[in-house]
Amino acid sequence: MEYLIGIQGPDFVLVAADTVAASSIIQMKHDYDKMFKLSEKILLLCVGEAGDTVQFAEYIQKNVQLYKMRNGYELSPAAAANFTRKNLADYLRSRTPYHVNLLLAGFDEADGPSLYYMDYLSALAKAPFAAHGYGAFLTLSILDRYYRPDLSRDEAVDLLKKCVEELNKRFILNLKSFSVRLIDREGIHDLERLPLPQQ
Amino acid sequence: MALFDVIVSKAPWEIRGQFFGTGPKPLVDRTSHFTFGTKTQEFSVPPSAFLKSCSDDGGVSIDMNHGTTTLAFKFRHGVIVAVDSRASAGSYIDAKEFNKVIEINPYLLGTMSGSAADCQYWERLLAKECRLYKLRNKERISVSAASKLLSNMMCAYKGMGLSVGSMICGWDKKGPGLYYVDDDGTRMSGRMFSTGSGNSYAYGVVDSGYREDLTVEEAYELGRRGIAHATHRDSYSGGVVNLYHMQEDGWIKVCKEDVSELLHKYRKGMF
Numbered sequence: 001m002e003y004l005i006g007i008q009g010p011d012f013v014l015v016a017a018d019t020v021a022a023s024s025i026i027q028m029k030h031d032y033d034k035m036f037k038l039s040e041k042i043l044l045l046c047v048g049e050a051g052d053t054v055q056f057a058e059y060i061q062k063n064v065q066l067y068k069m070r071n072g073y074e075l076s077p078a079a080a081a082n083f084t085r086k087n088l089a090d091y092l093r094s095r096t097p098y099h100v101n102l103l104l105a106g107f108d109e110a111d112g113p114s115l116y117y118m119d120y121l122s123a124l125a126k127a128p129f130a131a132h133g134y135g136a137f138l139t140l141s142i143l144d145r146y147y148r149p150d151l152s153r154d155e156a157v158d159l160l161k162k163c164v165e166e167l168n169k170r171f172i173l174n175l176k177s178f179s180v181r182l183i184d185r186e187g188i189h190d191l192e193r194l195p196l197p198q199q
Numbered sequence: 200m201a202l203f204d205v206i207v208s209k210a211p212w213e214i215r216g217q218f219f220g221t222g223p224k225p226l227v228d229r230t231s232h233f234t235f236g237t238k239t240q241e242f243s244v245p246p247s248a249f250l251k252s253c254s255d256d257g258g259v260s261i262d263m264n265h266g267t268t269t270l271a272f273k274f275r276h277g278v279i280v281a282v283d284s285r286a287s288a289g290s291y292i293d294a295k296e297f298n299k300v301i302e303i304n305p306y307l308l309g310t311m312s313g314s315a316a317d318c319q320y321w322e323r324l325l326a327k328e329c330r331l332y333k334l335r336n337k338e339r340i341s342v343s344a345a346s347k348l349l350s351n352m353m354c355a356y357k358g359m360g361l362s363v364g365s366m367i368c369g370w371d372k373k374g375p376g377l378y379y380v381d382d383d384g385t386r387m388s389g390r391m392f393s394t395g396s397g398n399s400y401a402y403g404v405v406d407s408g409y410r411e412d413l414t415v416e417e418a419y420e421l422g423r424r425g426i427a428h429a430t431h432r433d434s435y436s437g438g439v440v441n442l443y444h445m446q447e448d449g450w451i452k453v454c455k456e457d458v459s460e461l462l463h464k465y466r467k468g469m470f
Contacts, residue, residue, distance in 0.1 A: 021387055026399060028379065029389050051384020055354055096357070 002047040003135035003175060004034070005163060006103045007156050008115040008128045010149065012184040013105040014156045015115075016164075016194065017045050018135075018175045033179055038064045039074045040187050041107040044084070047132055048100035048120060056098040060084050077106025081116040081124060089122035101132045107183045131163075138170055139163040153182065157191070164194050266435030267312040268397030269299060270425045271366045271377055272405060273390045274413050278368045278375045278445035281422035282310055283397070283430050283458065284438030295438050303329060305449040307345060307369040312395040313362035313382065321363060325349045342369040342376030343388070350386035357384055364394040368445050375445060393425070397433030401425040419444070419453055427461040 001022060006015045021032035036044045036057040042064070046057040063083070068074045075083065081104045091097050102118040117130035129143040142163050151159065160180065167175055180191040266287035271280045286294035299311040301319065303326040311318035328348050332340040346367040353363060363382040370376065379385065379392040391409070393401040405425040413421065423440050430436040440461065442453040 023381075023385070026402060028392065029387055032387065049383070050381065051350075051354060051357060051386075054386065055384060 001134065001173060002034070003131070003133040003167070003178075004045045004047055004101070004103050005131040005135075005139065005160065006045070006105050006115045006117075006127075006129060007143070007147070007151070007159060008105075008113050009151045009153065009156050011113060012153060012156070012182055013107065013113045013115050014153070014160060014180070014182050014191075015043060015045055015103060015105045016160055016178045016180040017047070018133075019177050019179050019193075020175065023050070030176065035179065035181060036061050037188065038080055038104075038106075039068065041183055042075075042077050042080055043105050043181060043183060043188060044080075045103040045105070045132075046100055047102075048098070052098045053100050056088070056100050057102075060087065076108045076111070077104065077114045077116070078108070078111065078126075080104060080106065081114075081118070081126075085118055085122055085124040088118065088120075092122055103130055103132065105183055107185060109185075113183065134173075135163075135167050135171055135175070138166050142166060161194065267299060267364075267395030268393065268401050268426055268429040268433060268436040269310040269312050269364075269366065269395055270393040270398075270401045270405060270422065270429075271310065271368050271391070272409065272418075272422070273375050273377050274409075274418050275411060276415050276418070276444075277370065277447070278377055279418050279422040280308055280310060280366070280368050280443040280445065280450075281426045282441050283395075283426050283436040284441060285430075285436055286315055287435050292437075297438070298441060300441055300443055301326070302450070303345070303367075306339060306371070306445075307342065307367065308443055308445060308450055309349075310366045310368075310394070312364040317361050317363050317382070318365055321349065321352055321361075322365065324352065339371065341371040341373070342367060342378060343371075343373075345369065346376075346378035346380050346386055346388075349380045350384060353380065353382050354384040357382075366392050366394065368450075370445055370447050370449075393429075395433075395436065397429035397436040400429035400432045404428045415444070423454075423456065423461060424465075427458050427465065430458045431462055 003018045006013060017034040019031050020027050021029040034045055034047060036046060038044050038061050044057055044060060046053045064075050064080055084104060088098060099120045101120055104116040107113050115127055115130060117125045117127050128149065129147050131139055146159055164178060178194040180194055182189045182191055267283060269282040271278060280300060282299040284296045285292060286297040301309040301311065301322040303309050307329060309322040325345060325348055329340045329345055349367060353361065361382040365380050367378045367380060377389060379387045391405060405421055408421050419442060422442055426440045437458055439455050439457050441455050443450050444453050
């Protein structure tokens with residue numbers, strides 16, 4: 001039901017998530033933010049089982065901030081991704097596994113932009129573009145077809161719009177709005193919410 | 200549990216394992232702030248195991264349903280909280296007039312849906328923690344913090360059969376606050392929530408009648424309408440509507456009206 005997407009460009013990462021928080025057949029919130037700011041240039045997008053998402057994401061968020069307080073500098077996106085994976089893997093075979101699917105997007109001064117895909121079994125993969133949820137079945141092929149490593153910011157937003165249009169056209173669920181953010185050298189920027197195009 | 204005091208050779212959790220089978224690892228053998236100061240483990244048998252034993256076919260079945268409708272919404276002049284009053288055990292009406300709003304303190308309210316016992320217990324524990332917070336920090340706890348405390352209590356027992364769907368409403372430094380807290384660990388802030396088996400009916404009525412600039416009287420009527428129409432359609436909700444209004448200086452109880460009388464009044468106006 002929930003949808004996450006990330007697209008990496010030459011010097012930025014564009015991420016978007018739907019903004020619905022649902023419980024059985026009811027939309028409890030239409031403006032729910034599924035992105036968690038781990039640091040100035042790292043975002044964690046988290047979907048999955050109710051309760052687990054917030055608990056796990058906040059746990060990672062606080063630990064990343066603790067690292068900065070203890071050591072005086074921030075974790076790189078690669079380090080944060082591997083830290084997250086390790087925690088998810090450790091909990092996987094415990095009494096309380098976390099059923100969460102994640103995208104971690106960040107910008108590192110040294111390595112540039114990066115996007116990491118992680119699923120609830122704690123598999124981690126660095127990827128140029130990624131998506132989670134049923135919507136991914138419809139949109140991954142669009143990303144395969146039209147993605148180029150040298151996309152400009154506007155082209156990346158257009159690609160994202162193509163994906164959202166496809167969801168509106170073919171996806172059985174009505175995902176009305178998406179929160180969109182862009183991470184680059186300057187930090188995290190909020191972009192305009194993507195609305196449903198009127199049909 | 201009294202026998203455990205007598206048998207000194209074995210640790211309590213080993214004995215428990217003999218009687219009740221291997222259950223979840225008990226909380227007593229590691230420090231955890233989830234115990235919230237309680238000295239004994241809360242549940243010697245996980246609630247889900249206990250409930251299974253109660254619902255044998257051929258005997259009396261005790262179904263734990265979220266048989267309720269509760270709603271709360273923010274508007275210009277505060278937060279309206281409206282609840283029904285039917286307590287059901289399966290298809291049997293346990294109580295006609297059961298107060299599903301817990302007055303945590305003069306500026307915090309909690310609603311109950313799900314298991315009445317669970318909601319009462321954990322929200323009273325929350326009331327204790329809120330009082331302790333005020334004594335330690337010399338200022339009132341915020342609605343956000345209070346709901347987070349309850350949510351953490353729920354997360355500690357996730358998957359063990361608790362049934363709580365609660366809304367924490369209050370007024371703090373940031374203005375009116377409304378949070379939904381669930382037994383699966385969900386915690387959400389919002390402008391309007393409805394919980395229980397009749398929640399969809401309440402959403403329908405309140406969503407279509409809501410405006411940001413409702414007057415106080417209009418908001419009271421909207422809350423009453425939401426519960427009344429939900430009790431009409433949902434057989435597990437009924438009784439009376441208990442209506443509360445959360446204002447800047449605390450909550451007031453607005454009214455308690457019988458649902459059948461309300462519905463009769465509405466029907467008269469229709470035809």
